[in-house]
Amino acid sequence: MPHTIQLAHSPDADDIFMYYAIKFGWVDTKGYTFENIGLDIETLNIEAMKGTYDVSAISFGMYPLIKEEYALLRTAVSFGEGYGPKLIRRQDKQLKRNFKVALSGKYTTNAMLFRTYYPEARPVYMDFLEIEEAVVSGAVDAGVLIHESILNFDESLEVEKEIWDIWVELAGEGLPLPLGGMAIRRSLPLNRAIDVENILIDGVKVANEKKDELCTKLEADNLVRISDKLLTKYLDMYASDESVELSALQLKALDRLYQLGFEHGLWECPIKTEDYLIPKEYSELREQ
Template sequence: MVIAHSPDADDIFMYYAIKFGWVSMKDRAFDNIALDIETLNTEALKGTYDISAISFGLYPHIRNDYALLRTAVSFGQGYGPKLIRKKETVLKKRFKVALSGKYTTNALLFRVAYPEAKIVYMNFLEIEQAVLDGVVDAGVLIHESILGYDDSLEVERELWDVWCELAGSELPLPLGGMAIRRSLPITSAIAYENLLTKAVQIARDHKEALSKMLIERSLVRIDAPTLEKYLELYANDESISLNETQYKAIEKLFEIGYEHGFYDQKIDPKDFMIPLEYTELRNS
């Protein structure tokens, strides 16, 4: 069984309790593949992987083929992607901007807020340099890049502020989650979700030891202090299992996408989760 995730520190942290053998499943071996988030989104549209990290902004497009998992989720609360530009630069109405992918949550919010901007999609690791080189007028930074960028750049707008305006509240900003193929046997899907949930829980319980191992083995791109800060943003205790507030936030994101023509219908995320109660009903 292959689990596809991004190479970003939060995904690495939430998966590697499985990779290191701290969590396992009888008679089932797991492997992983790390791809940038937009590649994962694109592969999910093709149905490539049984279990995959995705942007929440993608999910309505794959709802018929994948169920949402409740674990390994990343939200922003007062923070998130940043629209940056060179200092002393004034952005015109149709400014050229670099985004990390068409199906990312940040792209959905940006396109709603800036419908006339000229968008270029590129790997998120290339966005800062593209702004510095003048290839684009601005760019949306995501993942670890929000924690540090060149001194000649500054924030034009926080996408957290865009989210709050569109949502009409300060619900947490849904960024990334996990999806599982619907064609898998339901008992297997439940077992996989339980395993992944346990992996994230154990990662959090042993954060210091796991973080040290990730740093020592060069499995993350950032240093120890930055990793500590980053994990508290995107792989924190709220990442273990979705809560009611997070459900409401995902539902609001899907509502915004539907109202602005990005989705063909408005959906309730709770209708697209694995029915965990199936095991109890089956054994009753």
């Protein structure tokens, strides 16, 4: 009997791109049926803490809060390399130490790094699509833009600080900025979890191999908020060959992120990311 897997992801272009090769039937799903659920990333973070979905996109910065209930997947990962979310303000605005800032969610990675760097700032949380206007209108002093909004924002605004620069200051040089990934519920049988991870890895591979065709289809079906050159630029940043499977350098960056969280009292102990991945040796033993 085929198994149905709930696959929850955000409606952002990189998530859509990485999962829709499966949705369009371009990947062998080995008899599994995937039920796509699209929600904003902070809602997904909160639902993950409730254990709602089988597989869910999450912010890397909140993973230690769900590590007992979810394992991290090696695929569909987004890291920044010299770029990432941006703290923006109006050009005519000077920020005080306790400035009021709009963030896209308490549990996002960018919020974790922001609060660590600006402990006296006063965060308010809102949908990321509302942040730019909140800054323009003066409802907040500044805001952290994420996703596609980092590429094109109102000309009255300017960048106060790149989250990438905050990451480098906190973590040191040479590590990519961890942003988001996927987690799978531990209550799924291990052999099923391995199957699902391999299917998702194939999905991201195929998406990259058929990038032009997939982008054309996503735009034609109105599944993404940006198009043409902006879409290509955004996917080159967050949904590329670097998204297929966690590298040793990416694992090192995650370990550093979780060490920082421990040092700033966000969780009780540092974690080694590799200990929370699905054990590949199980499938290798089964095949012997």
